[in-house]
Every structure is written in structure tokens, then in C-alpha cells.
Amino acid sequence: QTWEETLRINLTGTFLCCRAAFGPMRRAGGGRIVNLASLSGVYGTEKFPGLAAYNVSKYGVVGLTEAIAVEGRAHGITAICISPGAVDTQMLRRANPQLKAGLTPARVADLIVSLLDGPITPASGANIPLFSNA
16 A cells, blocks of 8 residues: 555544544534554554554554544543554454464454443543553
8 A cells, every 4th residue: 555545544534434423422412432543553662664654644543532532522522542463354464474463353342342332431532552462
């Protein structure tokens, strides 16, 4: 993928989904947005060559989440981001067959559901790194 494609999919796509949800949440008196970034978008974590656009797009999702938290505060809208490490997906296996993923898509999905509908209530704007051995 090109730089533009990667940012359009990962960052602009996330922004457009958040924007579409923001209005109905505001009218309803609040809501919670959970965005999905990556450990690649977390400062100080290992980065891999050739993935600059991916890394930047995921940093952008983390920043977008912080901005939504600020914008949504007055409307009862909270925003949280999770940043998983290597997740066992077909995309990861194709990109790096020797990398052993420690997370499953189901584990990530369970966390998202817990953040949306469960007792876990981190501060709005928080980014939750999800390491493979967590």
C-alpha cells in the first residue's frame, strides 16, 4: 500500500466512523467510542522497517482518540483507544510468517466489548497498550 492509502484506511477511516457516531451519541446524551490502533503507534515500542506509513497512521489514531475525548467531554461522549501487539491474523502471517503472535482476534474483541459494555472504565482519551503476554 502507498502512504496515502494506508493513512486513508487506518486514520481517515477511523475519523469518518467516529464522526458518523458522534452526532447520534451527542443527541442521545452520551456514548463511548473505542478506537483500534497498534503497539506500532505507541511511543517507545519496537518498530519494524518499511512500515512508516502504518506506524504514523496508528500514532494518528491515538491522537484522534485524545481529540475526541476533549471534543466529546461536554456531550457525555468518551473515547478510548486500544493498541494491541501482534494479533494472529492472516495479514500478519503473510507479512511476517516467522513472527509469533501472542494475541487472538477473539481476545481483542473481548476487550473491546468489555470497554463498550462492561465494568472497565478507563479515563476518556486513554490508550491501552495490549501486549502479547498480557
